[in-house]
Amino acid sequence: MSITFDSSTPEGAEDYLQILAPDGTRHPCPELDHWVEEIDIPALENLYIDMACIRRLDTEGTALQRQGELGLWAPLLGQEAAQIGSGRALEHDDFIFPSYREHGVAYCRGIDPHDLLRMWRGAAPSGWNPYEVNMANQQIVIGAQTLHAAGYAMGLKFDGSAAAAITYFGDGATSQGDVSEAMVFAASYQAPVVFFCQNNHWAISEPVTRQTSGYIADRAKGFGLATWRVDGNDVVAVLAATRAALAHVRTGSGPAFIEAVTYRMGAHTTADDPTRYRDALELEEWAAKDPLDRVAAHLDTLGADLAALRERAKQATDDMAAGLREAITTMPDPEVDDLFAHVYSHPHPWLEEQRENYANYLAGFAENAQASK
Structure with missing residues (x-):
């Protein structure tokens, strides 16, 4: 397939790396393009369906909580590209240390969506065996998982393994001491770990501008980490940046840090009311940068059959929703x-x-x- 590029400067190019602009235009990005050379129409369609599925999973999770079936739910609406792009870049042997919002990464790992609901329902302390899927259970304590990832990566290095570790956290977690300590250990031991920050602009009700006066990725540079600052709503750019970061850490070059600039469109959790602290105009601005819409727009320029794609996505999401509804009614209470x-x-x-x-x-x-x- 022939990929065409718009040579004009993409929106936000001066702030972060981007391949697909919000209007679906593909721009050249010398630092990332070679990492996604094989991404063709079928690959883009699969990424679109992945994002559609976790958006539906998120919608169902929120609805189930409102209906009293879950005790709590942490929405990911708006962060689909950051999670699917990074999740699809990982190898099976890589070990993931998530926070409480990485439902999309778990989906990429092959974790049954039903198992994601167990903890949020209170039916089990965790939903899966971490060693069967190489993904730790979701971490509620802010930033604690970064220390777990650094320690695991140090072990990988001592064992001579070719695998890597990756840990996910939000912008607010970067103000926690655990995250700084994890980067110190990782840098000191040149551990093969990627720190993946989803900068969704809000740490509960605290804006990112109160967390840092500069870019979050610049903090990591101070610890000696290789850094990438990428458009977190661009699934292709996130895929490329994660592949680049993983390649860096696998060569023994030390840890890496990715700041994926995205936006939390929903509430922090279903116990939160974001209308009390967030401007509706800001929400509208980021809605125009929707991760799914830009992939669909780009596929349209390539001549893809969008009607057929949306029908496939609808079938996949409807099947998932039906499965979740059935699972929640048959899920046994814990002894x-x-x-x-x-x-x-x-x-x-x-x-x-x-x-x-x-x-x-x-x-x-x-x-x-x-x-x-």
């Missing part, structure tokens, strides 16, 4: 003993004492109910 099952790898007397105390506490309710009859 009481499940609370104590995976706290330690071996039996522990202190934990056994807690188990016994809790069993006696619950038994007391049954005794009181019997006595009241």
Whole structure:
């Protein structure tokens, strides 16, 4: 397939690397183009369907929480390109350390969307075995996963492995000490780890302008990391930048940092009301940079059958939604003993004492109910 380029300066080119502009025009990007030379119409269509699926997953997750089926949900609306682009760049042996919002990365990893719901429903402490998919369970503690990733990557280096680690976090997490400490360790040991920051502009209700006076990627440079600042709503550019960063860390050149500039279109979680702190005009501005719309617009310029593509995407998303609805109604509630099952790898007397105390506490309710009859 012949790729055509617009030689004009793309929007935001002076701020971050970009391949597909918001209007779907493809611009030359010497730093990234060679990393995505094989991306043709079928590959772009697959990326579009991936993003459509996780957007529907997000919509269903929010709806299920509103209907009382989930205790909480962390929306990713607007961040589809950052997650799909980076997730599709990874090799199977690479290990992922996510935050609580990387539903799209989990989707790329082959994790059943049903399993994503288990933790948010409170039906299980985690939804999958990390070692079966090389992805840790979602981390609620802000920034803690970056230390886990740095340590794992140090182990990869000591073992002589060709694999890499990648960790995801938001702009707000970069103000946490854990993230700085993780970059210190990674840089000191030249560990093969990619720090992937989704700069979605809002750390709950705190704008990124209060987190830093410059670019977040510049912080990483101070630790000695190779950095890429990329348009996080451009799935092709994110794919390319992640491939470049992974290639860098695999060669023993030290850790890398990607700042994917995107936007959280929804709430921080379903317990948040973003209308209380966010200007509707800002939301409108970023809606015009929608990740799915720009891929569709670019495919249109290449002569792709958009009607057929949208029908395929609709079928895939409808099937996913139906599966989620069925799964949520059949998902078993956890047993009481499940609370104590995976706290330690071996039996522990202190934990056994807690188990016994809790069993006696619950038994007391049954005794009181019997006595009241």
